[in-house]
Amino acid sequence: MDIPNDITTTIYLISCLIITLGSIILLICYKKYNKTWPKTPVIIIGILLFLLNLNAWYFLSTNYKSKISILASSKPIHHDVLETEFRSFEVPGFSFINQVPNDEESENFDCSSIKMINDNIIESSPLINLNKDDDLKSLRDQLLNMSETNAVYKLCFQDKEHESEEDILKKKWFKFCGSSVWMSNYGVYFTINRIVYTKEGSRNNPTISILSGQIFNRNWEELKDYKFPNSNLTFPTILPHYIDIGKKEKKEIIGSEDPRVILNEYNEDGKTIQEPIVIFNARRTEIKWFRAMHIYRPLLDPVNIIRLSIKDKKRSFREKNWAPFMNSHDNDYINFIYNFNPLRIIKCDLKSGECNKVTGPPFNTLNANDNAGKLRGGTQLIEIPENFLPNDVTEKNKFLLGIARSHNKECGCLIELYRPHIFILSKSKDPEINNYQLDYVSSLLDFNIVPEPWSIGKSTCQDGKSVLIPNSIAYWDKIGNHDYMGITLSEADRSNKLIHIRGLLPYLTQILQKRLDQTDNKDTILLENKLLGDCSTSLSEEYCEKAENLLGW
Structure with missing residues (x-):
């Protein structure tokens, strides 16, 4: 069993003090009694004590050095994470990286052949709850004030007189879809949330969904009254973006759903600029109340949103x-x-919202609604840093990592x-090759x-x-011999x-x-992607049976 880092450090500290004290006592005694003590055993004991001292103090110096380096840098990991108790878990997965699929076998493909x-050892920490008991009350209070100047927020207050605020908050308000990104320029996590009010008390059928923003430090402690330079927003806050309420008399399923945040980082006049970009879906009047994807840039423009459309x-x-x-x-x-x-x-233009297909087969001209498969979007994708991987791996290709669902x-x-499902x-790197x-x-x-449980x-x-x-994926970084991901x-x-x-x-x-080297054969790539999608859920029945027994479902 591994000893937690803080206990190990304490043991080493006590050992260091005892060994150091013993060395001092030995030195004093040897000076006083050196004429009567045999030299050889004393020299051997002295060398052993010196080596023990060196080992113990080296451990302490490297242990605390890593903590100091974390505090002094722009790293997203708080030193408390290093002392967290982790538990291992299995990550079964599938890949064609060292073989090519056979088209003739695709009908009855055996996923175990690419497992x-x-x-x-891959490990996880205990869960940390990012929601606080008073979050929804403070956000509801803010919306009440905002409803005096913006009628759309009045939809959040369709409660009966006899209902208590406690019951309303418990049964009709929800906060989830928290998506975070580390902004190293400021040493904070920018977090977007979906706030739901449901008049009927059913989160499956919300009346309105609204975005809120929070700021956390590297230890995931919320920062109050936080402001970014050149922005009038004070966090935590309701984000006052445009909300389309539609033309129907009954107001339901209004507002922004499934928000995600991604960091846009670029160089401008020799400075690194970091901007969070929020992506969400919402229904819009001008497209017959269809649901569309949107871009929102709260620090650049806290009100306007950009609807995306595919050419x-x-x-x-x-x-x-x-x-x-x-x-x-x-x-x-x-x-x-x-x-x-x-x-x-x-690929979508951040200013106009116009999107073009970069790679993949043509869209279905008969059924425009065929985009949902077994795997669907979950987190943003992050580019795996080249210094994380061996040079021979990154010589010709770049890699992105994400977590689908x-x-x-x-x-x-x-x-x-x-x-969830992790994917790569x-x-x-050849600009002439567009295939992903x-x-x-x-x-x-x-x-x-x-x-x-849901209920x-x-x-x-x-x-x-x-x-x-x-x-x-809030962060991914390396400290010492370990990598950590939030x-x-x-x-x-x-x-x-x-x-x-x-x-x-x-x-x-x-x-x-x-x-293997990436193939340019589009048919092979298409087949690989299809089979990987099928294999990703091939163990679902086995997973459910194990979980039902082990977790007492």
């Missing part, structure tokens, strides 16, 4: 679940995985199951989390629904949680070191 064996594609009734990522060399555009199976990447039906005792996307390729997808993951008071099997949604998640659409993951990088490196 990756993990020789590394040469018939508009879908419901656009959602796009997974965003930035290109570090092209900060005027934002990219998305539009769908995983088949894999399509689109799957929607599984009829799984064990459950009717619906939502779970690659692209050639799905290199790896994990099976269903829960990071040692037992999600709370309070019911067991998971009684409820029939288990929802664990990944919202963001992931924000929501359970049952009513919470914002944070979990730290340790040791993911060696596993991913092990996979990518076996990678």
Whole structure:
């Protein structure tokens, strides 16, 4: 059993003091009695004590040096994370990186043939609750004040006179979809949340959804009255963006849903500029109340939003679940995985909102609503830093990592199951090659989390629904011999949680070191992406059966 770092440090400190004291006593005694003491044993004991001293003080110096370096740098990891008690978990996954699929076998493909064996230990911390008891009350109070000048917020106050504020907050208000990104320029996490008010008390059918913003320090302590330079917003706050209320008399499903935040980082006049960009979906009047994806830049313009539209594609009734990522060399555009199976990447202008397909097969001209597959968007994608991987791996390709989610039906005792999946996307560094390729997808993951049931008071099997949604990769960094990743998640659409993951990088490196050169054959890429999507949920029934027994669903 590993001894926690703080206990180890204490043991070493006590040992250092005892050894140092012993060395001093030995030196004094030897000076006093050196004529009667045999020299050889004393010299041997002295050397041993010196080596023990050196070892103990070296451990202490490196241990505290790492903490000091964290505090003195712009790293997103607080030193308390290093002393957290982690528990290991399995990450089964699938990849074609060292073989090419056979088209003839695709109908009855055996996913076990591409299952990756993990020789590394991957661990997770206990869950951290990012929601506070008074969050919703303070946000509701702010909305009440804002409703005096903006009628749209009056939709949040359709309660009966006999209802107490406590009951209203408990039954009709929810805060989830917390998505965070580290802004090293300011040493803070920028976090976006979805605030839901439901007149009927059903979060499945909200009256209105609104965005709120919070700021956390590196230890995930909320900062009050925080302001960014050149912005009039004071956090925490309701974000006052435009909300379309539609033309229907009955007001429901109004506002912004499934928000995600991504960092746009670029160089301007020799300075690194960092800006959070928020992506969400919402219904709009001008497109017949269809649901569309939007861009919102709260620090640049806290009111206006930009609706996204894809050139040469018939508009879908419901656009959602796009997974965003930035290109570090092209900060005027934002990219998305539009769908995983088949894999399509689109690129959207941050100013106009016009999107073009970059890679993937043509869109379905007969059915515009075919974009939802087994894997769907979860977090943003982050580019894996080149210094995280061996040079031979990054010589020709760049790699992006994200966490998708799957929607599984009829799984064990459950009717619906939502779970995260880690995936890796690659692209050639050759600017002439636009193909993106799905290199790896994990099976269903829960990071040692037992999600709370959808309905309070019911067991998971009684409820029939288990929802664990990944919202963001808040950070990923290396300290010493370990890599740490912070992931924000929501359970049952009513919470914002944070979990730290340790040791993911060696596993991913092990996979990518076996990678064959990327193929240019579009048919092969299409087949690989399809089979990886199928294999990602191939173990869902096995997962549900194990969880039902082990977790007492």
